[in-house]
Amino acid sequence: MSEWISVCKDKDLLPGVGLCALHLGEQVALFKSDVTNEIYAVSNYDPIGEANVLSRGIIGSVGDAVVVASPLYKQHYNLQTGQCLEDETVCLKTYATRVQGDSIELALGS
Amino acid sequence: MKKQRVVVVGNGMVGHKFIENLVNHASASDFDIVTFAEESRLAYDRVQMSSYFSGATAADLALTTGEYYQEHGVTVRLNEKVTEINKAEKYVVSESGHKESYDKLILATGSYPFVPPIPGANQPHCLTYRTIDDLEMIESSAGQSKVGVVVGGGLLGLEAANALKCAGLETHVVEFAPRLMAVQLDDGGGKLLRRKIEDLGVQVHTEKNTKQIVAGETCRYRMNFADGSFLETDMIVFSAGIRPQDALAKSSGIALGERGGIVVNDQCQTSDADIYAIGECALWDGKIFGLVAPGYSMAKVAVSQISGGSDEFKGADMSTKLKLLGVDVASIGDAHAVTPGAQCYVYNDGVGQIYKKLVVSADGKKLLGAVLLGDVEAYGNLLQMLLNDMTLPENPEALILPSFDGQAPVGLGVDALPDTAMICSCYEVTKGQIKEAVAAGAVDMGGIKASTSASTGCGGCAALTKQVLDAELTNLGYEVKTDLCEHFAYSRKQLADIVRVKKIKTFAELLASHGKGHGCEICKPTAGSILASFWNDYILKNEHIGLQDTNDIFLGNMQKDGTYSIVPRVVAGEITPEKLIVLGEVAKEFNLYTKITGGQRIDLFGAQLHELPLIWKKLVDAGFETGHAYGKSVRTVKSCVGSTWCRYGVDDSVGLATDIENRYKGLRSPHKLKFAVSGCTRECAEAQCKDVGIIATEKGWSLYVCGNGGMRPRHADLFATELDRETLIKYIDRFLMFYIRTADRLQRTSVWLENLEGGLGYLKDVVINDSLGLGAELEAEMQTTLGNYQCEWKTTLEDATKLSRFKHFINSDEVDDNLSYVMERGQRRPATAEEKASASSTAFKAQRIDVLEVAE
Numbered sequence: 001m002s003e004w005i006s007v008c009k010d011k012d013l014l015p016g017v018g019l020c021a022l023h024l025g026e027q028v029a030l031f032k033s034d035v036t037n038e039i040y041a042v043s044n045y046d047p048i049g050e051a052n053v054l055s056r057g058i059i060g061s062v063g064d065a066v067v068v069a070s071p072l073y074k075q076h077y078n079l080q081t082g083q084c085l086e087d088e089t090v091c092l093k094t095y096a097t098r099v100q101g102d103s104i105e106l107a108l109g110s
Numbered sequence: 111m112k113k114q115r116v117v118v119v120g121n122g123m124v125g126h127k128f129i130e131n132l133v134n135h136a137s138a139s140d141f142d143i144v145t146f147a148e149e150s151r152l153a154y155d156r157v158q159m160s161s162y163f164s165g166a167t168a169a170d171l172a173l174t175t176g177e178y179y180q181e182h183g184v185t186v187r188l189n190e191k192v193t194e195i196n197k198a199e200k201y202v203v204s205e206s207g208h209k210e211s212y213d214k215l216i217l218a219t220g221s222y223p224f225v226p227p228i229p230g231a232n233q234p235h236c237l238t239y240r241t242i243d244d245l246e247m248i249e250s251s252a253g254q255s256k257v258g259v260v261v262g263g264g265l266l267g268l269e270a271a272n273a274l275k276c277a278g279l280e281t282h283v284v285e286f287a288p289r290l291m292a293v294q295l296d297d298g299g300g301k302l303l304r305r306k307i308e309d310l311g312v313q314v315h316t317e318k319n320t321k322q323i324v325a326g327e328t329c330r331y332r333m334n335f336a337d338g339s340f341l342e343t344d345m346i347v348f349s350a351g352i353r354p355q356d357a358l359a360k361s362s363g364i365a366l367g368e369r370g371g372i373v374v375n376d377q378c379q380t381s382d383a384d385i386y387a388i389g390e391c392a393l394w395d396g397k398i399f400g401l402v403a404p405g406y407s408m409a410k411v412a413v414s415q416i417s418g419g420s421d422e423f424k425g426a427d428m429s430t431k432l433k434l435l436g437v438d439v440a441s442i443g444d445a446h447a448v449t450p451g452a453q454c455y456v457y458n459d460g461v462g463q464i465y466k467k468l469v470v471s472a473d474g475k476k477l478l479g480a481v482l483l484g485d486v487e488a489y490g491n492l493l494q495m496l497l498n499d500m501t502l503p504e505n506p507e508a509l510i511l512p513s514f515d516g517q518a519p520v521g522l523g524v525d526a527l528p529d530t531a532m533i534c535s536c537y538e539v540t541k542g543q544i545k546e547a548v549a550a551g552a553v554d555m556g557g558i559k560a561s562t563s564a565s566t567g568c569g570g571c572a573a574l575t576k577q578v579l580d581a582e583l584t585n586l587g588y589e590v591k592t593d594l595c596e597h598f599a600y601s602r603k604q605l606a607d608i609v610r611v612k613k614i615k616t617f618a619e620l621l622a623s624h625g626k627g628h629g630c631e632i633c634k635p636t637a638g639s640i641l642a643s644f645w646n647d648y649i650l651k652n653e654h655i656g657l658q659d660t661n662d663i664f665l666g667n668m669q670k671d672g673t674y675s676i677v678p679r680v681v682a683g684e685i686t687p688e689k690l691i692v693l694g695e696v697a698k699e700f701n702l703y704t705k706i707t708g709g710q711r712i713d714l715f716g717a718q719l720h721e722l723p724l725i726w727k728k729l730v731d732a733g734f735e736t737g738h739a740y741g742k743s744v745r746t747v748k749s750c751v752g753s754t755w756c757r758y759g760v761d762d763s764v765g766l767a768t769d770i771e772n773r774y775k776g777l778r779s780p781h782k783l784k785f786a787v788s789g790c791t792r793e794c795a796e797a798q799c800k801d802v803g804i805i806a807t808e809k810g811w812s813l814y815v816c817g818n819g820g821m822r823p824r825h826a827d828l829f830a831t832e833l834d835r836e837t838l839i840k841y842i843d844r845f846l847m848f849y850i851r852t853a854d855r856l857q858r859t860s861v862w863l864e865n866l867e868g869g870l871g872y873l874k875d876v877v878i879n880d881s882l883g884l885g886a887e888l889e890a891e892m893q894t895t896l897g898n899y900q901c902e903w904k905t906t907l908e909d910a911t912k913l914s915r916f917k918h919f920i921n922s923d924e925v926d927d928n929l930s931y932v933m934e935r936g937q938r939r940p941a942t943a944e945e946k947a948s949a950s951s952t953a954f955k956a957q958r959i960d961v962l963e964v965a966e
Contacts, residue, residue: 008920016656017663022922030920034618034656035628045928050943051672052918052926056660060630062596069631071660071668 004098004105013039013104018068020044020055023106028095029055030104031079033066040079041095041106046070048090116416117202117212118145119192119358124389124405125218126153126173131413133182140417143184144210146202148191149241152176157402160269162245163276164828165791165805165812171242195362197382214384214416217359217372218409221352221390221400226261230323235330235345239270240352248347252277255344257329259283261320262350263290268434270349271312275435278809282313282341284333286350289316294430294441298458299481302465306437306484315341354391354398367393376422378412386412399426403535427497427535431482431489440486443479443496444469452478455507459484466510468492475501480510490533490574498531524577525585533578534571539564541578548582555579556861560822572869594855595632598625602780602855606640610851615645616653635659636855639742642778643850644891646898648905650912661740664916665902666722671929671940674722675715676702677739678729679775682749682767682787683710692732700725703937708819709746709784711737716938718925720917726903735775735901742856743778744785747771748796752789752806761806763789766835770804773839776899777846780853780862784819798826801859802842807831811838815845815873818860827863827870830878840889844877847888930955 007021007030016034020027027044044052049072057068062085067076076085082092096107116132118125129143147153154171162171179186187204194203201211223238225231235251238244239260248270252258258274260267263285274281283290289300290307304314319336326332329342354371365373365381371393378386378394389405390398399405404426414421431440447454451472458465464484471478477495482488488509495502503509529542539562547561555572558564558579565572593599600608605620614620617637621629629637638657642649649658661667666674678693693712697704700721702714717725726736739745749767753759767787777783786797787804796819797803803814803826810832817826830841853862866873875881906912918926930946931938931954 012920014652014655019920020918022919022924027919027926033628035621049670051670052928053660053668053672056663056668056672058631058634058656058659059628060597060634061628062630066628067630072670072672074631 003108004100005108006100006103006105008104010099010102010104016059018055018057018059020052021106023095024108026093027052028106029057029068030097031055031059031068033059035061038066039097039099039104040066041097042068042077042079042082043093045092046072046075047092048075048084048087049073054092113142114140114213114416115142115144115211116214116216117210118143118216118218119202120218120220120355120389120391121145121147121149121153121186121188122218122220122389123153123156123173123402124220124409125216127406128216128218128388128409128412129179129182129184130174131410132417133184135413135417137417138182143182144187144212145179145184146187146190146192146204146210148189149243150189151242152179152186152188154242156240159239159242159245160273160276161828162242163249163273164831165807167791167793168242170825192358195358195364195385197362197364197385200384212384214386216412217380217385217387217391218389219355219358219387219391221398222355223348224351224353225348226320226350228320228323230331231346231348233323233331236323237345237347239266239273239347239349245273248273248345249277251345252279255279255330257282257343258345258347259333259341259343260347260349262348263287263314263316264293264349264351265291265430265432265434266352267349268307270347271307272435274347275310275312279345280313281311282315282343283307284318284320284341285314285316286319287316290314291439291441294445294481295439295483296446296467296481298456298467299439299441299445299465299483302458302463302483303434303437303439306463307435310435312435352390352400354393356391359387359391367396371398374408374423376411376424377415378408378423379415386415388412394423395425397425399428401426401428401430404428407538427493429493429496431486438482438484438486440480440482440489442481442489442493443477445479445481447479449478455510457507457510457512459512464512468506468510470502470506474506477502477506482510485512487573490571494527494531494533494574498528500526524574524581527578533574534562534564536571537563537566539575544575544578545582548579548586553579553583553588555865559864576867594636595630597621597627597629597633600624602636602640602857603852605637606643606851609637609640610644615641615647617641617657618653631659632855635662635742638662639778639780639855643895646776646778646895648900649902650906659740664719664722665726665736665740665906666717667740669715669940672926673715673929674717674719675713675739676717676722676725676729677707677711677713677737678734679737679771680711681771681775682747682764684749684764684768689732689734692729692734696725696728699728701938703939707739707746710748711739711746713739716931716940718918718929719915720923720925723907723913723916727907730901730904730907736903738776738902741778742781743776744771744774744783746784747774748784748786748800750787750789750792750794752787756789758792759789759806760791760808761789761811763787763795763804763806766804766806766811767795770839770842773896774842774846776902777895779846779850781856781858783846783859799823800826802845804838810834813838813841816859816863816870818858822860824860829870829874840885841877843892844885844888845873847892848873848876848884851888927955 013032015032019030028041029044031040044054057071059068065078082094084090153173190204192202203209223240258279259282260271261284263283271283290303321334326342330344333341356372359372372387374387374392380387388408411421411423429442447469452469455468467481469479480492527541531541552558552561559566565575634657697714703716705713707713747767747770749763752763783801785802786795786800788795788797789806799817799819805812812831813829814826815829818824930941932941
């Protein structure tokens with residue numbers, strides 16, 4: 001059983017527009033799909049661009065995968081798995097999410 | 111091995127081409143090159159000389175620079191005529207007495223204008239048309255004249271007439287033969303050309319043999335003709351043909367032809383095996399070649415020969431296609447049907463002013479020649495048919511007859527051409543080379559031009575090159591795909607049409623009706639830009655915000671560390687001291703790295719998200735607006751100081767630049783747009799490398815379009831001249847809207863034009879002549895869009911909900927702890943990875959600047 005920590009209000013996270021939350025000292029990029037309303041959370045740090053910017057990327061799809069494109073050099077990261085589509089050695093940390101009441105929560109131990 | 115010393119006499123187009131070929135040759139390091147030029151300038155483009163009178167400068171015409179020669183170790187001796195060749199001891203001597211020894215000597219002395227031996231022809235204001243010095247003299251004489259005469263109705267004569275017309279003179283052409291361009295055109299073509307040229311206000315006098323030039327009554331001179339008639343004029347330009355410049359060869363005992371010209375063999379060697387002659391001074395097989403392309407071929411042959419190669423000169427095709435005084439003229443092969451048994455097909459459209467003639471062999475199977483006037487589209491196909499000795503189709507007349515009801519014009523089909531067929535003769539690009547370029551990934555005209563140079567010279571082969579490209583793409587099984595991305599099976603242009611026609615207002619609507627999947631970082635901003643171009647809605651509305659790149663969302667330019675730079679609009683680069691101080695104070699307060707941009711503005715770097723509204727609050731309060739530096743939109747209108755201060759200024763460039771920038775600011779487009787306005791032809795604002803460039807002249811504004819600096823520099827094309835302000839704005843409105851409607855995503859105007867079928871001529875037709883009947887619609891669209899302008903920062907500051915986005919964390923006031931800086935030259939810059947890692951580093955962390963009031 002994992003515990004959950006609220007990071008923001010559900011209404012703060014607009015569909016299709018990312019946000020960055022501070023979660024236990026880590027920077028987490030949050031996204032809500034503008035097609036399915038599903039919520040995703042991955043590390044905000046772009047290991048290729050070497051900057052905390054992923055929450056400011058554009059979300060979309062490549063084939064069936066829902067992805068975010070880095071705003072720096074446009075690599076795609078699978079929001080479900082964290083995998084970088086252009087470089088198989090690069091993978092982002094992902095976080096489990098849920099909506100509880102009017103809040104978005106991240107899993108404590110994820 | 112000791113280096114071979116190569117001396118090149120003459121630095122015209124061909125002499126320069128020789129040097130260029132040699133320094134780029136694999137064995138370039140085996141040679142020391144010295145070149146003598148009689149003129150004070152290095153090689154320039156003599157083919158485009160009349161553009162001098164429509165605004166081009168001597169620098170524009172230049173083909174090379176002193177730096178280029180220096181870089182390649184070429185010694186240049188300007189202003190030094192060579193007067194003697196000592197063949198026995200192998201050295202040359204110049205006018206100033208300088209002696210230069212050679213191993214190989216290249217004579218590229220060119221030609222000189224033939225001035226008929228007419229009494230009175232050597233007076234002042236009786237000039238020739240060959241060099242830039244000549245142009246300067248014509249310009250100065252034209253300034254003191256009202257009427258000008260060109261003697262000679264050939265190709266160069268008509269070029270000169272164009273120059274006089276551009277200089278504003280009442281222009282006459284006097285020709286000895288019964289028709290214009292007697293060498294290239296037949297009677298029918300000559301007649302129509304005359305009619306077209308007379309319609310342009312140039313008076314043509316044929317069959318006139320000038321007997322003497324005496325003082326005039328109404329003008330400076332009177333020309334008396336053999337038939338008893340006369341013509342009064344203030345100045346005369348002789349352009350009655352050229353003669354090979356062979357005096358040096360003659361005095362040095364090198365063999366000449368009976369009527370002049372330095373005799374050369376297939377290796378371009380003269381009677382002395384170590385001396386070569388190339389270009390218009392050389393006589394090959396009894397012929398002088400007065401066009402530049404054969405001269406270039408000879409230059410190539412000479413380079414091959416002296417470097418151990420075996421290229422040979424095999425003669426040259428003298429077919430030409432050009433625009434004279436705005437009239438399209440082409441002549442191919444045996445235009446006069448002098449081949450025994452030759453037969454002709456003629457199409458003569460007196461209403462549309464089009465004349466075409468085919469000359470075919472006695473058996474009707476082979477093409478021998480052609481004349482085209484007014485419509486020269488068939489040139490490329492016909493020339494290929496001739497050069498490759500191809501069999502004519504069954505009904506050859508179809509090759510010159512117009513097509514009706516949308517039928518495709520009959521051509522030979524480029525598939526029929528052999529790979530060796532020369533498609534671009536300016537750069538000697540074959541069909542095979544274009545095919546290779548396609549296979550290597552050049553799949554559009556822009557790519558073909560960049561990789562092969564095909565159709566970047568005279569441009570005459572553009573249509574044919576495109577046909578080869580398309581045919582090759584089909585052959586390779588490419589479906590020529592213009593899909594924007596995997597989510598939309600449409601090009602940007604098609605999407606723009608869909609949005610416009612179906613009045614679609616959101617991306618969700620567009621994706622549901624015409625796309626699939628979730629969209630991506632390509633189609634979302636493209637759709638965002640199209641929506642903004644047509645409806646100019648505030649781009650940070652909830653339904654649009656997810657479409658924008660981060661730069662557009664936070665209205666700044668993201669830098670490598672994730673912070674932003676800020677560029678307030680400084681209209682036309684004009685700024686008051688008060689505002690300049692504000693920028694300085696803001697930069698100081700927020701510790702922003704400060705740099706001047708190329709567009710006459712000031713860029714402030716290193717702002718964190720939460721600082722952006724604080725900074726902009728101060729800027730907006732001081733009267734600044736957003737500069738849209740983050741958007742694919744109108745950036746700047748650069749200007750020189752113009753007639754308000756400058757001694758040379760002809761018109762108020764800052765005033766016009768201000769009006770234009772205020773008119774178009776905020777306009778979203780497929781890519782960024784840059785403008786400039788220069789107050790005189792000195793062109794200090796560098797308008798000719800901008801998407802829209804405007805230059806003041808005594809007679810009004812000249813408009814240039816589709817220039818580009820940056821990665822792929824392109825000189826802008828002269829679009830229209832002598833414009834008043836109203837017409838200028840009208841043209842720019844139409845031009846920009848047409849671009850926005852039809853360009854591909856991230857396609858600058860320069861590449862757009864290169865890929866636009868019909869090119870500059872078509873664009874002029876659409877914008878100036880309103881050939882598509884779209885003019886009023888384009889202007890109205892522009893009006894609507896501009897009417898919705900808002901400063902995005904002002905709007906953002908007034909909306910607390912939008913402002914809440916401007917912080918790094920949604921749930922904390924902390925700043926990004928990854929930001930780290932180092933001081934350099936008195937300002938901070940992002941620390942490198944090594945500096946961040948190093949313990950001894952002087953890198954420091956960004957600090958949160960808690961400033962007091964945010965407009966909420």
